Amino acid sequence: MSIEIRHPTPAELPAVFEASTTSFLQRPDIERVAAQFGPVMDPDRTWVAWDGDRACGTFRSWPTELTLPGGGSLPAAAVSGVTVLPTHRRRGILTDMTAAAHAALVEAGEPLAVLIAAEYPIYGRFGYGPATRDARVTVDSRRATVRGERAGSLELAPRDAATRDAIRMVFEAARRQRVGEIRRGDLMWDLDTGLVEDAFEGKRWDGFTVLHHNPAGEVDGYARYTAARGDRVAENLIEVEDLHALDDAAQAELWAYLLSVDLVTTVRAVHRPLSEPLPWLLGDARAVAFDRVRDVLWVRLFDVARALEARAYERAGSLVLEVIDDEPWGGTRRWRLDVGPDGAICRPADASPDLTLPVAALGAAYLGGTRLRDAVRITGVDEHRAGSLAEADALFRTADEPWCSTPF
Numbered sequence: 102m103s104i105e106i107r108h109p110t111p112a113e114l115p116a117v118f119e120a121s122t123t124s125f126l127q128r129p130d131i132e133r134v135a136a137q138f139g140p141v142m143d144p145d146r147t148w149v150a151w152d153g154d155r156a157c158g159t160f161r162s163w164p165t166e167l168t169l170p171g172g173g174s175l176p177a178a179a180v181s182g183v184t185v186l187p188t189h190r191r192r193g194i195l196t197d198m199t200a201a202a203h204a205a206l207v208e209a210g211e212p213l214a215v216l217i218a219a220e221y222p223i224y225g226r227f228g229y230g231p232a233t234r235d236a237r238v239t240v241d242s243r244r245a246t247v248r249g250e251r252a253g254s255l256e257l258a259p260r261d262a263a264t265r266d267a268i269r270m271v272f273e274a275a276r277r278q279r280v281g282e283i284r285r286g287d288l289m290w291d292l293d294t295g296l297v298e299d300a301f302e303g304k305r306w307d308g309f310t311v312l313h314h315n316p317a318g319e320v321d322g323y324a325r326y327t328a329a330r331g332d333r334v335a336e337n338l339i340e341v342e343d344l345h346a347l348d349d350a351a352q353a354e355l356w357a358y359l360l361s362v363d364l365v366t367t368v369r370a371v372h373r374p375l376s377e378p379l380p381w382l383l384g385d386a387r388a389v390a391f392d393r394v395r396d397v398l399w400v401r402l403f404d405v406a407r408a409l410e411a412r413a414y415e416r417a418g419s420l421v422l423e424v425i426d427d428e429p430w431g432g433t434r435r436w437r438l439d440v441g442p443d444g445a446i447c448r449p450a451d452a453s454p455d456l457t458l459p460v461a462a463l464g465a466a467y468l469g470g471t472r473l474r475d476a477v478r479i480t481g482v483d484e485h486r487a488g489s490l491a492e493a494d495a496l497f498r499t500a501d502e503p504w505c506s507t508p509f
């Protein structure tokens with residue numbers, strides 16, 4: 102079997118979606134999926150494996166921006182649609198597509214890539230490390246009362262462009278305050294607010310959006326949610342899909358609203374940070390249960406020096422890191438990282454290394470949420486100077502937990 106890896110032409114997009122949806126066990130209307138998602142696919146960022154004229158593997162990325170410790174950001178390639186047909190698996194097709202896609206991203210000067218892994222064991226070998234986590238939060242709303250005064254006001258918003266624009270503005274401000282968040286694309290906003298029909302689902306999003314206004318009348322928070330019927334008329338479930346607020350007061354008032362909706366006994370939010378403040382807002386924190394803790398954003402550093410210089414650190418330190426990158430264009434490189442009050446400088450180094458570690462471990466620790474000492478339990482590490490792993494661990498970690506709230 103000879104497999105060719107190349108970009109698709111526009112006419113080939115239905116074949117590409119046929120391959121990716123089959124691999125994800127989906128059966129949507131392919132023409133409609135291609136019509137909706139084809140225009141947002143950049144051909145230069147889309148890699149397809151061809152077995153003759155049959156698409157048998159797909160790998161694409163879209164440009165986004167990742168918020169870093171300290172509040173800075175870097176462009177990031179958000180990798181998605183990674184599939185190989187069940188008939189073509191485990192023959193190295195993903196490996197070859199990844200090599201082609203990564204080489205092109207490196208060539209284009211992209212500093213890093215991010216993705217959400219369908220299965221844990223897939224991406225470590227390609228240099229990605231798990232950098233953020235989230236959890237499902239379930240609240241017994243009959244037991245949960247949010248403490249404190251209410252200063253703002255709430256509005257149930259219509260499903261229209263003005264609502265989309267209002268919540269997008271809140272999210273844009275919120276994502277810049279939260280390490281690990283990425284920018285969402287235009288189509289995602291239209292789908293999430295029910296402005297266009299989702300070609301995969303064959304229907305529009307049919308949930309509710311509540312806006313929070315601060316005392317000056319500005320929208321400073323929102324929650325998007327759907328409701329599911331329980332066994333009895335008064336035992337419904339609210340599923341919170343997205344909740345963002347620009348300050349603690351707006352966040353508390355949105356939760357207070359969700360927990361007070363009539364005929365609802367359970368409020369559930371699927372992708373919340375482990376540091377979700379909700380339990381601390383309640384008179385009875387035990388009304389909240391966390392489960393389904395999972396890794397979310399995996400980070401792959403391409404330009405180690407640029408990436409390490411772009412983030413902020415909460416303490417000073419100096420380390421010589423020898424970073425192993427197994428990709429064909431990679432190699433083993435040594436970097437001196439000096440972090441002081443004026444920021445970080447990362448330069449190529451000749452000095453003997455303090456630590457030798459795979460690039461996946463640095464990706465995992467990059468956003469400050471995964472401890473480096475834990476990341477190297479998976480990847481391995483050589484500590485050449487005693488104590489340097491503990492120093493690096495302390496240097497990379499942050500007080501705040503990174504969180505990526507955007508599924509992609």
Ligand SMILES: CC(C)(COP(=O)(O)OP(=O)(O)OC[C@H]1O[C@@H](n2cnc3c(N)ncnc32)[C@H](O)[C@@H]1OP(=O)(O)O)[C@@H](O)C(=O)NCCC(=O)NCCS
Binds near residue numbers: 183190
């Ligand atoms: C995940 C997927 C793309 C892998 O494609 P593939 O062409 O079979 O991968 P490769 O043959 O290049 O595999 C490279 C290596 O990774 C391993 N690997 C690949 N997928 C794996 C998985 N899901 N679990 C564990 N190991 C995996 C292979 O065993 C192989 O290891 P080896 O080199 O030691 O033999 C494919 O199985 C798939 O489409 N799965 C369903 C959709 C999906 O989960 N996509 C990922 C979305 S994030």
